[in-house]
Amino acid sequence: MIEVDFRAVDRKDLPPPTLDFLHLDTLWLQVTGTLCNLACTHCFISCGPKNDSHPFMSLDDVRGAVESAAAMGVQEIYFTGGEPFMHPDIKEMIELCLEVAPLNILTNGILITPEMADWLAHKFKTAKYSLDLRVSLDGTTPKENDAIRGRKTFDKIIASVELLWNAGINPVITVTTCHADLSAVEGRMKFIELLAEHGITQPRMKFLSPFKIGREERRDQGYADYQRLVEGDLLEGEEHDLQCSSCRMVTAKGVWPCPILIEVPEARMGISLDDAAIPIKLDHPACYTCHVEGVSCRT
Amino acid sequence: MSDMKVLIFGGIYNNYLALEALLEAAEKEGVDQIYFLGDVGGFGPHPDKVFPYLRDTKNIFLMQGNYDHSIGNRLEDCACGYTDPRDNYFAQISYDYTLENTSDENKDFLKSFAPEFRRDWAGKRILMAHGSPRRVNEFLWESTSPVGFLDYILKASDSDVLFVTHTGIPWMREFRDGRKVVNVGAIGRPANNGKTTVDYVIVNTNTLDITLHELAYDHVRLASEMAAEGLPEPFVQTILTGWWTTCLEVLPARERARGIH
Numbered sequence: 305m306i307e308v309d310f311r312a313v314d315r316k317d318l319p320p321p322t323l324d325f326l327h328l329d330t331l332w333l334q335v336t337g338t339l340c341n342l343a344c345t346h347c348f349i350s351c352g353p354k355n356d357s358h359p360f361m362s363l364d365d366v367r368g369a370v371e372s373a374a375a376m377g378v379q380e381i382y383f384t385g386g387e388p389f390m391h392p393d394i395k396e397m398i399e400l401c402l403e404v405a406p407l408n409i410l411t412n413g414i415l416i417t418p419e420m421a422d423w424l425a426h427k428f429k430t431a432k433y434s435l436d437l438r439v440s441l442d443g444t445t446p447k448e449n450d451a452i453r454g455r456k457t458f459d460k461i462i463a464s465v466e467l468l469w470n471a472g473i474n475p476v477i478t479v480t481t482c483h484a485d486l487s488a489v490e491g492r493m494k495f496i497e498l499l500a501e502h503g504i505t506q507p508r509m510k511f512l513s514p515f516k517i518g519r520e521e522r523r524d525q526g527y528a529d530y531q532r533l534v535e536g537d538l539l540e541g542e543e544h545d546l547q548c549s550s551c552r553m554v555t556a557k558g559v560w561p562c563p564i565l566i567e568v569p570e571a572r573m574g575i576s577l578d579d580a581a582i583p584i585k586l587d588h589p590a591c592y593t594c595h596v597e598g599v600s601c602r603t
Numbered sequence: 604m605s606d607m608k609v610l611i612f613g614g615i616y617n618n619y620l621a622l623e624a625l626l627e628a629a630e631k632e633g634v635d636q637i638y639f640l641g642d643v644g645g646f647g648p649h650p651d652k653v654f655p656y657l658r659d660t661k662n663i664f665l666m667q668g669n670y671d672h673s674i675g676n677r678l679e680d681c682a683c684g685y686t687d688p689r690d691n692y693f694a695q696i697s698y699d700y701t702l703e704n705t706s707d708e709n710k711d712f713l714k715s716f717a718p719e720f721r722r723d724w725a726g727k728r729i730l731m732a733h734g735s736p737r738r739v740n741e742f743l744w745e746s747t748s749p750v751g752f753l754d755y756i757l758k759a760s761d762s763d764v765l766f767v768t769h770t771g772i773p774w775m776r777e778f779r780d781g782r783k784v785v786n787v788g789a790i791g792r793p794a795n796n797g798k799t800t801v802d803y804v805i806v807n808t809n810t811l812d813i814t815l816h817e818l819a820y821d822h823v824r825l826a827s828e829m830a831a832e833g834l835p836e837p838f839v840q841t842i843l844t845g846w847w848t849t850c851l852e853v854l855p856a857r858e859r860a861r862g863i864h
């Protein structure tokens with residue numbers, strides 16, 4: 305017997321919704337492109353030591369994007385990669401951003417040295433705006449975490465978190481909910497207990513759903529045909545909740561609507577932020593996850 | 604209108620004792636008008652006790668916050684925008700309590716509150732909003748509201764001076780050209796600074812001088828009434844110590860680091 309998925313037949317030919325651009329609240333910078341010291345199995349942009357499909361941004365690239373964003377009234381800036389702390393100019397980049405807006409850095413933590421932790425803590429205390437770090441951890445045991453982030457990474461991540469905490473920075477521990485039970489209340493409690501064992505008495509946590517693209521597509525499974533958005537799917541007021549109505553991502557190769565789609569060449573919006581202050585079509589299956597899960601990459 | 608003294612405050616959170624103290628302070632200061640920027644309920648005890656003060660005070664202007672919208676329309680939660688399960692757990696207890704203990708008449712009264720206020724003081728365009736001019740539950744924190752962003756918010760909302768509340772921590776940012784953005788804080792609970800006092804502002808509408816004020820009230824009595832009503836113990840601790848024990852995850856790193864929890 306042949307099984308027909310009627311939902312797929314129904315939706316495949318319908319046009320996607322259009323989303324207006326409201327304002328640049330959040331500027332994302334892919335400072336180290338797709339280059340990373342790790343190669344996590346769930347990485348939705350397939351970052352790794354050898355993936356230079358998006359190379360490092362130069363200090364001038366970063367300065368240019370930050371200046372345009374400031375002129376547009378940006379509220380906050382995020383650094384991601386890849387691994388931002390691989391960049392040789394990371395300190396200059398951090399300083400120039402903090403002149404303009406609060407900064408969040410998404411990191412796996414592993415490359416943060418004691419000297420860097422102290423420098424960051426100093427900036428944290430003295431900068432005009434908030435400086436925040438988000439460190440990824442994908443399990444409360446080495447077995448759980450290392451299966452995703454790589455051998456021996458659990459111990460290194462915990463060591464970095466301790467280093468930051470002792471220097472005076474309380475990073476947000478970011479967990480991708482690949483293990484189904486991690487987001488539940490008990491899963492959360494386990495993380496809080498783990499952090500307490502390491503002296504972190506003010507746990508800060510964020511749980512993120514995985515996107516079924518990049519390496520995660522191969523780890524788990526891709527999207528089904530019906531898992532896409534069509535006109536009329538968006539709920540009333542949802543345009544405010546979807547981050548891409550108020551964010552843009554700049555990489556060394558140009559501007560993208562959000563941090564999720566940088567490996568989709570058709571999603572590229574142009575070379576400068578001004579080119580990208582326009583509506584977008586939510587035509588990628590990942591948009592389905594944003595809609596269903598209410599995902600935002602903001603802290 | 605020349606030289607008028609105006610008091611602006613937000614976030615009562617059922618704290619009728621602080622409201623009573625605030626109205627006494629207003630009288631002493633010789634305030635001409637009072638503006639409330641929203642959120643009558645939540646957190647504290649005996650929701651209905653706040654309402655007589657709001658109804659009986661002359662020259663008070665009432666704005667609807669997200670909490671008032673939820674209670675007024677009998678919604679299921681406060682739409683406060685928390686993301687943490689522990690925050691939501693305690694917030695829900697106090698929301699359910701407030702919903703259950705607010706009379707129908709008072710719930711309907713909340714529906715009559717204004718969405719924002721606009722005034723012309725000393726030739727400047729004054730705007731008062733609950734969270735931000737663009738969203739009732741947007742948090743405007745000091746460390747994450749850069750000058751360029753506030754410039755955009757002021758321009759987009761056709762205003763020169765903006766007053767908001769919603770976060771519960773007061774701050775003020777002045778531009779060189781005289782424009783200002785002020786978060787008036789809240790009178791319902793302390794501002795995570797280890798003081799048991801709560802906050803409001805006074806404005807001289809002629810000079811546009813704005814001063815932040817701290818208000819003492821009988822917080823020990825409030826705490827014991829909260830405990831007697833079975834409200835969450837961490838909430839009671841906040842009233843007694845001046846440190847936040849919940850809703851911490853919405854705080855930016857900078858504001859969070861100032862607290863002890």
Ligand code: SF4
Pocket residue numbers: 340341342343344346347348349350351352385386387411412440
């Ligand atoms: S998930 Fe983060 S740390 Fe892991 S490979 Fe991707 S960018 Fe690197």
Ligand code: SF4
Pocket residue numbers: 546547548561562563564565586588590591592594595
């Ligand atoms: S993937 Fe999500 S954030 Fe990116 S464009 Fe689609 S809906 Fe927007």
